[in-house]
Amino acid sequence: MNMQARPPEGVWGAVLLPVDQRGEIEWSALQEQLSSLRESGVHGIYTNGTAGEFHSQTEREFDRLSQLVSEFCHSVALPFQIGVSHSNARVARERLARVASLRPDAVQITLPDWWAPSYDEAEVFFAAMAATAPGTPMILYNPPHAKRRLNLDEIARLKARLPMLIGAKLPGGDEVWYGELRRKLPDLAVFIPGHFMASGCLGGGRGSYSNVACLSPAGAVRWWHQLREDPAGALAFEARVVGFMNEHVLPLAVRHGLSNAALDKAMAAAGRWCPIGPGLLWPYRSAPGEAVIELGTAARRQLPELFSTSQ
Structure with missing residues (x-):
């Protein structure tokens, strides 16, 4: 991506990791998932968010995933971002150095999280990441469960320097x-959690890295178009x-002791739009099969707009 290119916007789908019965990534199923995401009409895809289990991957798996997604997206002209996050800042920097040549539209970066950094440490970290791949745009991935949450003033300071x-x-x-x-960060493409997409984008957000797209990427895209054509209806649907x-x-x-990643993968399995189950990489717990079935039934009953007749 050229540094002067248009900032990202819209509904972006997470690349989720299909896990086989041995607890390994099922790469052929992942390839099918990429095709399904493209066909859904999402504006882009991204790897290694929370739902993408960046925290559980080996470096070999990270490299294979990055290469596979890069080759697919370049072949079909689908925008993509690669998450290079790691709890160890030095490993995150090494990941960035390796993927820069894959020419992602941006890289997503979380702050180191074993010991939450001060703002000054966060700025040093981001400056070093920028120097590692100077031609690669960066996205601050700072979700609600991050140990160090930057406020808008801190992000504005970071943006002014980088x-x-x-x-x-x-x-x-x-x-x-x-x-x-809107006042402090008018030029930053801020992405909002998927279930707040309508109100968030009307308020000043540019799009969502969407948990709703985990449930139905095509449905999330239809909701995005509704927001442009019928904002009041889109807000009512958000409720x-x-x-x-x-x-x-x-x-x-609460009922099953699940992580956020497990919830997103349970929604994807319930959505049945690609060959993926609810399983996570070891040692994390996943939603039981009966809960996934119940979730899918409830989603189709309460949010039928998200699903086509084939789903």
Whole structure:
């Protein structure tokens, strides 16, 4: 991506890791998933977010995944971002150095998280990452569960120093927060969690790295188009999406002791849009099969707009 290119926007789908019965990544199923994501109409895809289990991959798996996604996306002209995150800042820098030649549209970066850095340490970290791949745009991946959450003033300081910082994943906020976002970061492509996509983008966000796309990427894209054509209808649908998450998805975390990644993969398995089950890489727990079936039934009953008749 050229540094002067248009910042990313829209609905971006996470690349999830199909896990076979041996607990290994099933690469052929992942290839099918990429094709399904492209056919869904998502505006781009990204690897190694929370749902992409960057925290559980070996370096060999990381390299293979990055190469596979890069080759596919270049072959079909689908924008893509590679997450180079790692709890060890030095390993994250090595990952970035290896993937820069794959020419992603951007790289996503979390802050080191075993010991949460100060702002000054975060700035040193990002400056070194920028120097490692000076032609590669960067996305600050700073979701609600990050150990070090940067506030808007800190992100504005970081952006002022590092023009290659073109975007961020942030949790969103209230009307006051969005007013500050528009004022302090008018040139930053801020992505909002998928279930708040309508209100977040009307408030100043540019798109979502979407958990709703885990459930139905094509449905999430239709919702995005509805936001352009019928904002009031899109907001009304958001209320139903949030209600579904609160009623059916979040309780799984308590009932079965699941991580955020497990919830996203349970939604993907329930959505049945690609060959993937709910299993996570060792040692993390996944949603049981009966819970996935119940989740899919509830989604089709309460959010039928997300699903075509074939799903």
